[in-house]
Amino acid sequence: MKSRVSRKAFLAGATKTIVAASVGAVSANALAGDDQTRQMPIMPKAVQSYTWPYTRLDPEDIRARAHKAYYDGGCGYGAFNAVVSALAEKIGEPFTMMPTQMMYFGGGGGAGWGTLCGALNGAGLAIDLVVDRANSTAIIGELFGWYTKASFPSDISNDRAIRHTFLVNRYDKTLLQTIAGSPLCHTSVSKWCTESGFRATAAERSERCARLTGDVSAKAVEMVNDYFSGTFRAGFVPARAVPSCLGCHDTAGIGNVNPTVKMDCQQCHHEHWDHLY
Amino acid sequence: MKSRVSRKAFLAGATKTIVAASVGAVSANALAGDDQTRQMPIMPKAVQSYTWPYTRLDPEDIRARAHKAYYDGGCGYGAFNAVVSALAEKIGEPFTMMPTQMMYFGGGGGAGWGTLCGALNGAGLAIDLVVDRANSTAIIGELFGWYTKASFPSDISNDRAIRHTFLVNRYDKTLLQTIAGSPLCHTSVSKWCTESGFRATAAERSERCARLTGDVSAKAVEMVNDYFSGTFRAGFVPARAVPSCLGCHDTAGIGNVNPTVKMDCQQCHHEHWDHLY
Numbered sequence: 001m002k003s004r005v006s007r008k009a010f011l012a013g014a015t016k017t018i019v020a021a022s023v024g025a026v027s028a029n030a031l032a033g034d035d036q037t038r039q040m041p042i043m044p045k046a047v048q049s050y051t052w053p054y055t056r057l058d059p060e061d062i063r064a065r066a067h068k069a070y071y072d073g074g075c076g077y078g079a080f081n082a083v084v085s086a087l088a089e090k091i092g093e094p095f096t097m098m099p100t101q102m103m104y105f106g107g108g109g110g111a112g113w114g115t116l117c118g119a120l121n122g123a124g125l126a127i128d129l130v131v132d133r134a135n136s137t138a139i140i141g142e143l144f145g146w147y148t149k150a151s152f153p154s155d156i157s158n159d160r161a162i163r164h165t166f167l168v169n170r171y172d173k174t175l176l177q178t179i180a181g182s183p184l185c186h187t188s189v190s191k192w193c194t195e196s197g198f199r200a201t202a203a204e205r206s207e208r209c210a211r212l213t214g215d216v217s218a219k220a221v222e223m224v225n226d227y228f229s230g231t232f233r234a235g236f237v238p239a240r241a242v243p244s245c246l247g248c249h250d251t252a253g254i255g256n257v258n259p260t261v262k263m264d265c266q267q268c269h270h271e272h273w274d275h276l277y
Numbered sequence: 278m279k280s281r282v283s284r285k286a287f288l289a290g291a292t293k294t295i296v297a298a299s300v301g302a303v304s305a306n307a308l309a310g311d312d313q314t315r316q317m318p319i320m321p322k323a324v325q326s327y328t329w330p331y332t333r334l335d336p337e338d339i340r341a342r343a344h345k346a347y348y349d350g351g352c353g354y355g356a357f358n359a360v361v362s363a364l365a366e367k368i369g370e371p372f373t374m375m376p377t378q379m380m381y382f383g384g385g386g387g388a389g390w391g392t393l394c395g396a397l398n399g400a401g402l403a404i405d406l407v408v409d410r411a412n413s414t415a416i417i418g419e420l421f422g423w424y425t426k427a428s429f430p431s432d433i434s435n436d437r438a439i440r441h442t443f444l445v446n447r448y449d450k451t452l453l454q455t456i457a458g459s460p461l462c463h464t465s466v467s468k469w470c471t472e473s474g475f476r477a478t479a480a481e482r483s484e485r486c487a488r489l490t491g492d493v494s495a496k497a498v499e500m501v502n503d504y505f506s507g508t509f510r511a512g513f514v515p516a517r518a519v520p521s522c523l524g525c526h527d528t529a530g531i532g533n534v535n536p537t538v539k540m541d542c543q544q545c546h547h548e549h550w551d552h553l554y
Contacts, residue, residue: 050376073410097374099327102406104413109393110401111418114538115460116392124387125402129379133350136381141388183392190534199527200534256470256477261391261463268545 052094054130056225057086059218063157066119066217068167070210076106078213079122083221084129098129109185117185119209119216120147127220131227138234139223144183145236145262146219151177152192153211156218161211171207181239182267188212239264329371331407333502334363336495340434343396343494345444347487353383355490356399360498361406375406386462394462396486396493397424404497408504415511416500421460422513422539423496428454429469430488433495438488448484458516459544465489516541 066082073081081100088095103125105111106118124140131139153161158174160166176196180188189200189209198204226232245265249257343359350358358377365372380402382388383395401417408416430438435451437443453473457465466477466486475481503509522542526534 050378052376094374097371099329099406101327101410102402104410105401105405105417109538110397110460111414111421112539113418113421113460114540115421116387116398120387121393121398124382125379128382129376133378133381137388140382141390144388144390144392183387183390186534186538186540193534250476256475257463257467261386262389263391263463 057221059222062221063214063218064167067210067214070213074107075213076103076118076122079119079217082217083126114186119213123220142234154215157211175208238262241265332367334498336499339498340491340495341444344487344491347490351384352490353380353395353399356396356494359494360403391463396490400497419511431492434488452485515539518542
């Protein structure tokens with residue numbers, strides 16, 4: 001499961017992006033039909049093209065932006081806005097035009113439902129905006145995998161909070177670190193709350209998720225930086241239950257499950273622990 | 278858990294959007310600093326403003342668009358592209374500028390991880406693009422809740438497939454309907470595969486998810502149409518396990534979980550069935 005994007009491939013991709021931007025300029029004009037556009041045969045920049053351009057970002061700058069943006073609009077918005085706002089400052093259009101607020105709903109695992117961690121959702125959207133589909137799945141999947149094994153909040157975020165070097169400094173104590181073992185908000189938050197003793201409605205839990213949003217966003221741009229440098233490696237190995245379970249349960253009769261699934265089966269299917277090991 | 282948006286509130290919101298669009302035009306110019314923009318003191322339209330405009334969409338048109346777009350870019354892209362492309366045709370800018378491909382990653386529950394159903398993720402993003410945060414959470418949460426109790430693929434989608442009235446007609450047989458009981462891709466897909474006997478890698482499973490993407494997208498615009506007509510009602514009631522479990526487990530000592538969570542506890546926490554009932 002190793003993949004590598006060479007510098008040559010990156011440069012070829014960059015060229016393709018520039019070409020696509022030019023093509024996009026034509027097609028956007030051809031598609032737009034309102035009077036105002038017809039009076040302007042040449043639009044300033046076409047932004048319908050895909051992917052959007054990328055330039056190397058500083059993970060620490062992103063960590064602070066995301067931490068602050070969490071307080072402005074939750075984890076999904078926090079991660080998406082951190083990357084897009086940084087690119088808007090460095091590149092300008094089309095990033096200045098992106099309404100990052102549309103990722104508000106990612107908070108609380110999707111409208112508060114506790115599914116996909118919003119920081120992963122927002123970071124995934126940002127990655128997919130600048131990396132083509134052939135490579136974004138590997139990078140985003142790796143980010144999910146890293147998340148399941150990482151200690152949140154990170155040492156860096158705890159340290160920044162103590163030193164008051166975040167953009168928003170509401171709580172300057174170290175927060176207990178937990179490993180979610182899952183990309184799901186419910187699992188991640190509940191585990192931290194249970195082990196730390198803080199309730200999910202506590203300000204400390206919000207600060208925990210703000211630091212986590214910073215950590216996930218920083219890791220996301222590290223990965224994208226690596227990708228565009230040709231040094232990205234996807235090496236996540238799912239929990240041992242996954243290949244064990246799929247060995248039987250990805251066949252008709254015993255139950256068909258999606259063979260691409262990477263979540264640890266045992267976190268939900270407790271009843272099979274003895275069956276397996 | 279009933280909420281209602283009055284026509285008066287909708288009209289007030291619409292006015293706010295128009296004002297915000299004007300303010301956005303100024304701030305986007307103020308923020309943009311590259312030479313090309315400085316030569317154009319008035320941008321054609323400001324699209325950084327939020328929310329973006331909405332006009333009533335036809336759910337059946339959206340169902341067909343999303344079904345086709347699934348085959349172009351997966352469930353997340355399918356749902357997001359269906360709504361944005363329809364609004365781009367009806368309204369033009371700024372929707373013509375939205376790179377809907379950034380929702381590719383939603384497929385397979387997020388880079389294939391099996392978390393949030395991509396159709397819900399893409400539809401959520403589209404809803405959050407046109408409905409302000411104060412109301413989008415209720416609508417998106419209701420869509421999630423509806424999804425957990427709906428039979429997929431719907432009768433309408435099965436019927437369209439038989440009558441060859443989709444835009445892409447790859448499989449013209451009725452597909453078995455299942456109720457996921459969860460907004461998670463893994464649960465939704467695995468349950469359908471197990472009951473239907475089709476493997477997750479089968480073309481029939483793809484068609485099932487294409488029809489589901491159509492169904493979710495159609496329901497999403499029905500809800501947004503209702504919202505802007507002042508007739509939207511949020512009435513989803515979580516499974517009985519949720520309030521029962523949270524009665525004890527949302528307190529320190531017994532374990533703290535997010536009290537806003539709405540997923541059915543019993544789907545994963547099997548071991549507590551006897552404890553509860």
